[in-house]
Every structure is written in C-alpha cells, then in structure tokens.
Amino acid sequence: MPHRARPRTRWITAAGAAFVAVAALAGAAHAGPARAAAPTPRAQHVEYFPGPDAEPRQVTVPAGAPARSARPGSPGTGKPPYTEPAVRALQRTGPVSGRLDLVVMGDGYTADEQDEFAADAEEKLDAIFEVEPYRSYRGLFNVWLVDTVSPDSGVSGDPTADVVKDTALHSAFFCDDIERLLCVDTDAVARYARLAPDADIVFVVANSAKYGGAGYSTADLPPASPFHGVATMSSDNDRSYLIGAHELGHSIGGLADEYQYAGQGAYPGTEEPAAANLTLHRDPDAAKWSRWAGAQDPTGSVVGTYEGGGYYETGVYRPTDTSLMRTLASTEFNVVGREAMIAGFYADADALTSRVPTTEPVRGNRLITVRLAPVTGLADLRLTWSVDGREVPWAAGLRTVTPHVLGVRGHGREHRITATVTDRTAAVREPAVRARTVNSLTWTVR
Ligand SMILES: [Zn+2]
Structure with a gap:
C-alpha cells in the first residue's frame, strides 16, 4: 500500500451502499432543503479568478448555498423534486483503492441536457489532462460523472447578478458580490459525491459561458468530506479548465499559491513554509528545490529563487518567474510543481x-x-x-x-x-x- 499523506474515509464501498445513498438523497429532495443534520454555520475560504489571464484572489464567504441561488423545493419555485442522479465511469483505469478518483458533476443542466453535461465534462477534462503532469499520469485517475439534474437550465448570476436559477448544487456567480466568483453549495456537493464509488477530488461544471470558478480547500469543506478539494468552473468558457488545473495543484500537490498582493508586505514567519514551492531562502542552493536550481523550466524561466509568493511581496521566494500556480496566463506548472504533483498522485494511487x-x-x-x-x-x-x-x-x-x-x-x-x-x-x-x-x-x- 502506498504512503497516504492525508487520511481519508471511504463513504461508499459497495453498490448496495450507493443505492441506499441514492434513496436517502431522493428522500432529502422531497423534504426540500432539509438536511440529515443541520451543519454548523461556518465560513469558507475560496479562491477565485478575476479573468482568464489574471492572478487569482482569496476571499472568505459564508458556507452553504450561495445567497443568490434558489433553494430546492423552496416556496414559490413550484419545481418538482430532483430525480435520482445516475453515476457513470468516464474513465476507469483501475480499482478505486489504487486510483485517484475524480468526480465530476454538472449544475444547471436539466434532465434533457445530461448528454450536453457529459460532453462538456469530457471537453473540460481533456483540456486539463493536456497539462503536464496530468497528461502523463492520467492513467492513475478514475473519472466518475454524476448526472445531477437541475429544474432550471443555467446557473444563478449569469449573465447578471439578479438572475436566479433553481439548480441542484445552487451554483451562483457574483458570490460575495464578486462577478467571477462561482460559489456552490458544498454540502450538496458532498451529498452527490457519495453516489460515486469513491471521491478524492470533485469538479463542478456549471452550465454557463461566463468566465468563472472557485477553489475550496480541504479545511473548509463539510466535516468528514472524503475528498481533498472542490473546484468549480464554467462549462463553455475555453479558459476555465485552467481553474481546475490550478486547484488540483493545491488539493493534490499541496502547492502554495505563487502570487502576491500589492501592499501585503513581508512574509511574517521565520519557519520554512510547508509547501514544496515556497522558501524563505534567497540562495537557490539552500532552497528546498536546490536539486532543480539552474534547470530550464517549461514555464520559460530558469529555476532559481524569485521573490514574492504565498500572497506576500518580500522575504519569501518561488521557483520560477511565472507558473500556473501564479497566474492562469501560464498554462504550465514549473518543475517543482510537477514533482509535488507526482508525489501527490502516488500518495493516493498505486501504479x-x-x-x-x-x-x-x-x-x-x-x-x-x-x-x-x-x-x-x-x-x-x-x-x-x-x-x-x-x-x-x-x-x-x-x-x-x-x-x-x-x-x-x-x-x-x-x-x-x-x-x-x-x-x-x-x-x-x-x-x-x-x-x-x-x-x-x-x-x-x-
Ligand atoms: Zn490557488
């Protein structure tokens, strides 16, 4: 068995258990927005992407359904309860115990649009799996599609803030008044994720041509979530796949953001950051990536120490000038990021x-x-x-x-x-x- 960096719980291990979960979910849908147990209100840190070429930003939003989305079965919507979603394997390369299981679910797709969801999901995944090291290691992934059926087509906040749609996962742009921030009800995501044979990572593809997405980190997901991260992205924007590629950098590779905020100043600590791609050492030969110092990098830089990263401007260094962890204008991880991703793949998967x-x-x-x-x-x-x-x-x-x-x-x-x-x-x-x-x-x- 491989070394597992992160503890993880399997929610569903047998087809019978999955059936029970489907029944429970259908029951919950009839009961409207009620949940098995009311979750404690909490805040979630999410990362969003102001534009296709912009550096991401971090914000804190209230947990649960985005405020602008309609709740299922809420008075006045007059919509029928959701139908039972189907789960299918888009790619199955091995047993769930030996693979990274990526679960993809759609939001804002009606019963008649499920084929469109499958096509959108496949296109998004194909784009992500063109980025190294995903491309080389695609064979360590299983990919499961969950056909979440929404009463409405499209999601809230598209194209304008006042648009409200009734969707299975309550996706909404203009989350926290930020147009590009595409929030989702992570409790609903967790319920649907239980339908898949296993869930290490979840992608939510929102039926929309508007650019946007979000990344939820492990610490802010519902308690006992079996997966490490949730990323949202819009379906018809051809740059939104990079949001998924970046977010997996956090959830699989444990990578830090390599961007900084103007005015954020000096890195506050004296302890070396845990992430593989940040160091407090200015000397490349003292950096944790010293074995790569001087290497030509796929991002176009020579690997060294570049000041700024982890949101701070000074006193902390990243391996290359740019990368997918710094800006979505870059479509490549640097070699340090690739190595951390490969470590992450093998933490959850066996070759x-x-x-x-x-x-x-x-x-x-x-x-x-x-x-x-x-x-x-x-x-x-x-x-x-x-x-x-x-x-x-x-x-x-x-x-x-x-x-x-x-x-x-x-x-x-x-x-x-x-x-x-x-x-x-x-x-x-x-x-x-x-x-x-x-x-x-x-x-x-x-
Ligand atoms: Zn990030």
Whole structure:
C-alpha cells in the first residue's frame, strides 16, 4: 500500500451502499432543503479568478448555498423534486483503492441536457489532462460523472447578478458580490459525491459561458468530506479548465499559491513554509528545490529563487518567474510543481495492482499477474520481482509469473515473492518523492 499523506474515509464501498445513498438523497429532495443534520454555520475560504489571464484572489464567504441561488423545493419555485442522479465511469483505469478518483458533476443542466453535461465534462477534462503532469499520469485517475439534474437550465448570476436559477448544487456567480466568483453549495456537493464509488477530488461544471470558478480547500469543506478539494468552473468558457488545473495543484500537490498582493508586505514567519514551492531562502542552493536550481523550466524561466509568493511581496521566494500556480496566463506548472504533483498522485494511487489477493498464501504453481497503470510520457515505470527479498534480475518486466518460475521450491518452507514498481521519471529529483513512487505487492508462498 502506498504512503497516504492525508487520511481519508471511504463513504461508499459497495453498490448496495450507493443505492441506499441514492434513496436517502431522493428522500432529502422531497423534504426540500432539509438536511440529515443541520451543519454548523461556518465560513469558507475560496479562491477565485478575476479573468482568464489574471492572478487569482482569496476571499472568505459564508458556507452553504450561495445567497443568490434558489433553494430546492423552496416556496414559490413550484419545481418538482430532483430525480435520482445516475453515476457513470468516464474513465476507469483501475480499482478505486489504487486510483485517484475524480468526480465530476454538472449544475444547471436539466434532465434533457445530461448528454450536453457529459460532453462538456469530457471537453473540460481533456483540456486539463493536456497539462503536464496530468497528461502523463492520467492513467492513475478514475473519472466518475454524476448526472445531477437541475429544474432550471443555467446557473444563478449569469449573465447578471439578479438572475436566479433553481439548480441542484445552487451554483451562483457574483458570490460575495464578486462577478467571477462561482460559489456552490458544498454540502450538496458532498451529498452527490457519495453516489460515486469513491471521491478524492470533485469538479463542478456549471452550465454557463461566463468566465468563472472557485477553489475550496480541504479545511473548509463539510466535516468528514472524503475528498481533498472542490473546484468549480464554467462549462463553455475555453479558459476555465485552467481553474481546475490550478486547484488540483493545491488539493493534490499541496502547492502554495505563487502570487502576491500589492501592499501585503513581508512574509511574517521565520519557519520554512510547508509547501514544496515556497522558501524563505534567497540562495537557490539552500532552497528546498536546490536539486532543480539552474534547470530550464517549461514555464520559460530558469529555476532559481524569485521573490514574492504565498500572497506576500518580500522575504519569501518561488521557483520560477511565472507558473500556473501564479497566474492562469501560464498554462504550465514549473518543475517543482510537477514533482509535488507526482508525489501527490502516488500518495493516493498505486501504479501496481493485481487481482491475486496478497492476504492469502499462494501455491507454487499459482499464476500471479500484475497490472501497471497506463501512465505515459514523463512516467517511466520499472517492474522487478524478488524472492525472500532478493531480486530475480532476469524476471524484471514480466507481468505474469509463478513462484516456481521464479525459482521457489516448496518443501514446507514459507517464501515471499514481491513485485515492485518504481517510477524512474526524470520529473522527480527529490529522493523522498522517488521513494513515494515505489509500490509493491508481496505474496506468501506455501
Ligand atoms: Zn490557488
């Protein structure tokens, strides 16, 4: 099993449980806006994007449904309760235990517009998965579509602040009076996310051509949310996919924002920031990304220390002049960001899976087949086999073995055979990150 950086709870583990959740959700819809338990009112920090080429901003908004959206079943809407949403796999590359499960749900799509939602979701995902390292590591993701059905087509606040739509997730532009801030009811998102087999990350695609989106960080999501982050983005704006790409930088890579605010001044602390892409060291050779110092970067810079980041102007440094974590005018992560993303992928996903259970002993003639995740490009997987901890060099790369083929002879003694996959990608230079790319499975032979 991989090292898991973040604790996570599985809400749904079986089809039966999913059915119960659907029934509960349908019941909740009949009861109008009532929830199983009233959540404690709280504030949520969200990040928004003033324009396609602008630097993002952070604001705090009240939690729950955006104020301008209509509530389901609220007096006067006269709308029928929502129908049960369907869940389908857009991409399934492996078991949920070995994959990052990305759940995509639409808002402001009526029952007749579900095909349009699927097409919009696919287009958005294809664009995100063109950005490295998502492109190379797409094979570590499962993607689930949840067909949330809204009474109204389109979302609140589009095109103007006074427009109110009745939608499943209560998406609304002009959240907190900010036109481009597309808020969503994260409690509703959490309820729908339970319908998917697993949810590590949630994207909400709002049926709108208006530019906008938002990113909710883990700390501000409803308690016990199984996912690390929620990003919203509009469906028909061809730059809004970068909002999703940026937000996954936070939720998967643990990356900090590399932008700063005018007037924010000097970084207040003396302790090195936790994120991989900020440092207090001006000397690139002392920075946490010193292994990349001087490297030519896909963003166009040479990796060094560039002052300003994490919202502060001075006393803190970022690895490159620009990047996707600094402005959406850039469509690339820098190499430091890529490395952190790859670490994040492997925190939740395994490149190595097998249907042969490791929990029971196998016999000497048992065929053991392993599968490698279909990663490409930057990824460079190497599969090796060992017996009782000793590598069997000639067996490297074999997808199917038997203990006998590897030289194991029973005679009552117990042996262990291990398959190990290491990603030797050149996009990783940090030994601790390399160690995280190692996945292995061990069987006991009797
Ligand atoms: Zn951000």
